[in-house]
Amino acid sequence: MDALAARSSSFAFTIDVENPPVPSAPTWARACTLQTPHGLIQTPMFMPVGTQATVKCLTPEEVQAAGAQIILANTYHLMLRPGSQLIDSFGGLHAFMRWPGPLLTDSGGFQVFSLGHLRTLTEEGVTFKSHLDGSLHLLTPERGLQIEAELGADFVLPLDICSGYPCTPQEARQAMERTHRWALRALEAFTQHPHRPERPQALFGIVQGAFEPELRQESARFIGSLPFFGLSIGGLSVGEPKALMWELLRATTPALPREKPRHLLGVGSPEDLIMGIDLGMDLFDCVLPTRVARHGGLFTRYGRVNIKRSRFRTEHGPVEEGCDCYTCRNYSAAYLHHLARAEEQLYYRLGSIHNLRFMLRLAAEARAAILAGTFPAFRDAFLASYVPASE
Amino acid sequence: MDALAARSSSFAFTIDVENPPVPSAPTWARACTLQTPHGLIQTPMFMPVGTQATVKCLTPEEVQAAGAQIILANTYHLMLRPGSQLIDSFGGLHAFMRWPGPLLTDSGGFQVFSLGHLRTLTEEGVTFKSHLDGSLHLLTPERGLQIEAELGADFVLPLDICSGYPCTPQEARQAMERTHRWALRALEAFTQHPHRPERPQALFGIVQGAFEPELRQESARFIGSLPFFGLSIGGLSVGEPKALMWELLRATTPALPREKPRHLLGVGSPEDLIMGIDLGMDLFDCVLPTRVARHGGLFTRYGRVNIKRSRFRTEHGPVEEGCDCYTCRNYSAAYLHHLARAEEQLYYRLGSIHNLRFMLRLAAEARAAILAGTFPAFRDAFLASYVPASE
Ligand SMILES: [Zn+2]
Ligand SMILES: [Zn+2]
Numbered sequence: 001m002d003a004l005a006a007r008s009s010s011f012a013f014t015i016d017v018e019n020p021p022v023p024s025a026p027t028w029a030r031a032c033t034l035q036t037p038h039g040l041i042q043t044p045m046f047m048p049v050g051t052q053a054t055v056k057c058l059t060p061e062e063v064q065a066a067g068a069q070i071i072l073a074n075t076y077h078l079m080l081r082p083g084s085q086l087i088d089s090f091g092g093l094h095a096f097m098r099w100p101g102p103l104l105t106d107s108g109g110f111q112v113f114s115l116g117h118l119r120t121l122t123e124e125g126v127t128f129k130s131h132l133d134g135s136l137h138l139l140t141p142e143r144g145l146q147i148e149a150e151l152g153a154d155f156v157l158p159l160d161i162c163s164g165y166p167c168t169p170q171e172a173r174q175a176m177e178r179t180h181r182w183a184l185r186a187l188e189a190f191t192q193h194p195h196r197p198e199r200p201q202a203l204f205g206i207v208q209g210a211f212e213p214e215l216r217q218e219s220a221r222f223i224g225s226l227p228f229f230g231l232s233i234g235g236l237s238v239g240e241p242k243a244l245m246w247e248l249l250r251a252t253t254p255a256l257p258r259e260k261p262r263h264l265l266g267v268g269s270p271e272d273l274i275m276g277i278d279l280g281m282d283l284f285d286c287v288l289p290t291r292v293a294r295h296g297g298l299f300t301r302y303g304r305v306n307i308k309r310s311r312f313r314t315e316h317g318p319v320e321e322g323c324d325c326y327t328c329r330n331y332s333a334a335y336l337h338h339l340a341r342a343e344e345q346l347y348y349r350l351g352s353i354h355n356l357r358f359m360l361r362l363a364a365e366a367r368a369a370i371l372a373g374t375f376p377a378f379r380d381a382f383l384a385s386y387v388p389a390s391e
Numbered sequence: 392m393d394a395l396a397a398r399s400s401s402f403a404f405t406i407d408v409e410n411p412p413v414p415s416a417p418t419w420a421r422a423c424t425l426q427t428p429h430g431l432i433q434t435p436m437f438m439p440v441g442t443q444a445t446v447k448c449l450t451p452e453e454v455q456a457a458g459a460q461i462i463l464a465n466t467y468h469l470m471l472r473p474g475s476q477l478i479d480s481f482g483g484l485h486a487f488m489r490w491p492g493p494l495l496t497d498s499g500g501f502q503v504f505s506l507g508h509l510r511t512l513t514e515e516g517v518t519f520k521s522h523l524d525g526s527l528h529l530l531t532p533e534r535g536l537q538i539e540a541e542l543g544a545d546f547v548l549p550l551d552i553c554s555g556y557p558c559t560p561q562e563a564r565q566a567m568e569r570t571h572r573w574a575l576r577a578l579e580a581f582t583q584h585p586h587r588p589e590r591p592q593a594l595f596g597i598v599q600g601a602f603e604p605e606l607r608q609e610s611a612r613f614i615g616s617l618p619f620f621g622l623s624i625g626g627l628s629v630g631e632p633k634a635l636m637w638e639l640l641r642a643t644t645p646a647l648p649r650e651k652p653r654h655l656l657g658v659g660s661p662e663d664l665i666m667g668i669d670l671g672m673d674l675f676d677c678v679l680p681t682r683v684a685r686h687g688g689l690f691t692r693y694g695r696v697n698i699k700r701s702r703f704r705t706e707h708g709p710v711e712e713g714c715d716c717y718t719c720r721n722y723s724a725a726y727l728h729h730l731a732r733a734e735e736q737l738y739y740r741l742g743s744i745h746n747l748r749f750m751l752r753l754a755a756e757a758r759a760a761i762l763a764g765t766f767p768a769f770r771d772a773f774l775a776s777y778v779p780a781s782e
Contacts, residue, residue, distance in 0.1 A: 052729075052730075052733045052735055053726075053729065053730075054730060054735050054737045056735065056736060056737070057736040057737060057740075058737065059737065059740075081729070081732065081733060082704065082725070082728075082729040082732075086704070086705065086725070089705070090707065090723065090725065090726075096723075096725075096726055097726065098721055098722060098726070313473065313477070314477065314480070316481065330489060331489060332481065332487075334473070334477070334481065334487075335444075335481075335487055335488065335489075337473075338443075338444065338472070338473040338487075339443075339444075339445060341472065341473075342443045342472060344443055344445050344447065345447060345448040345736055345739060345740075346445045346447070346448060346449065346450065348736060349448075349450075349736075349740075
């Protein structure tokens, strides 16, 4: 491990298997193992999102039973409520939310730009008004890492600038270059002036570059050359067409260092997970699986179904035949249909458990296929049978 | 067991201990055991309410872990959605909602009068418009038992008329007398024309009489003289002052047969539970513990607290020191405070679990005190320390 940005030998990254990109079945898929002070993560891995120190509707036991090895929490939300100092006084986020495994906190950048009001962006950082109470907050690369030190996640991300879609190449370059300067400041602060040196953390760098393949490559090379422990690909899945997103990622991956974990921020759906794995990503996070579940959308190997549809009213079998989740092992689709129609909270739990388990099982199956050297066939079979939702 | 209104020898009722009413510490408290095809119930027992075939927010495992031995479900809601025939096709409510223990379905009467629109009350029954879709429904004593046979609960209640508060003595008598005639029709239908003879059920009678002690006594003697398996006291806690409710119950109990289980419908709070046990009741049900929990109200031995209050923001300890519920064993009050303020669904679960466990532990402690012959002291100590909420 040559990355300086891990404050302890508790962190390590090992590539278990890389599929050789043969001409007949090219893929960049790889299976890796991340070591953290809170346990191992075997990739490809999907990270459930616990925005407000809770994966919506679920207990830590349920998230673990679904197969999750790491949760992502949102720095922006937690700094505003309940506040990072409060969480620090409870021994950090692990103890506060009672999650024993690894945690990652994002940089807050994306949420500042999507939720914060009246943003003022300067070289120093970004000033914004809280969406909760209108209070003013300044977030800088240094301040962000202080907050993340108080939150105490295993993996932390530095403040970045996330451009909206569309944006001009000039705007994209300016945002990327400032993100790069902030990355240097974050690295300096993290390694030279650690806020909580007794709490081991590892710092990821964020690759930006908006919707310009050349900028994406430039950013990947620059951020990849710095001593970050891992790399998060930011600014994708923010409204651009899917085809463009994959084109950008396809341009990015070859410019990334091989020996660092790669995290695709805010992606995605089941088909996005498979596509992202194919393009060499290791870690994924997204609210989509739990959010669509709460609206009735449940994943099956043939695509997403809506449990509120009348065809489920009399369905004695589970939502998905053969699914090993708590929901499918115990409840009929008709019962879920009834709960969802009646807007009973138990439905939100049962639906979330199924979709999380679907994503985590899919990631585990992808890993098994990579280890067996059969990922391209696995990918093709999945994408051939899974009909993506049109949204 | 001399009650005809149990269609199987699977049902039995045994009085384990009656506290002798000594002048120094008079009480009618008693500890009993109910045998059902789905297991034993040891009274005094609080029944969580599963209105729509789910105790709101919770899985059956969680309800069981809180100590519940029986759930009450609402006939009115289930006949409208998803429909009793659908539930029947799944083998009844036990299988549909996956609750392995005993179940009780109420008569639907109270909900028809509180939720149904455009009611037309005749000697035959009551016609009402669904609060869901405006569809017209006729509920009669016979039809009610058919629906309850399809739902398949262990204990079923016959259609009754629940007077609102206040009402004139004339209205009270008319409603009571019609309830009595309906009780006879229900008994006849239940014993002579059973809808699902292969599914053992036991029929409770409902005592009415509104807010007139004499009518309450008359109803208790009349309904008590019929071969019902048990007796439910209806029409209380519908808006009348608490003191009047207890006066009415105090007039009722001595007129009830000793050898039948007694159920106080729709009551109550922790202090109501203790008062009702003291006045000779065996079974209780109420949405209050889970409903107030969802609004932030959590029970402690000193009264109800609101978890959203700022004093819990930094509270490292549990909501109630020494509580053996899942919530208190695992989470700080500060974390619950955060979840409740953030309106996270996990709060509704954790709060509901605590309040249900509080009620069920209180009932179990009352039973232990009755068995030990120390109930009056237990009652006095609880009521001296527990400050009722002012609502
Ligand atoms: Zn499932
Ligand atoms: Zn508790």
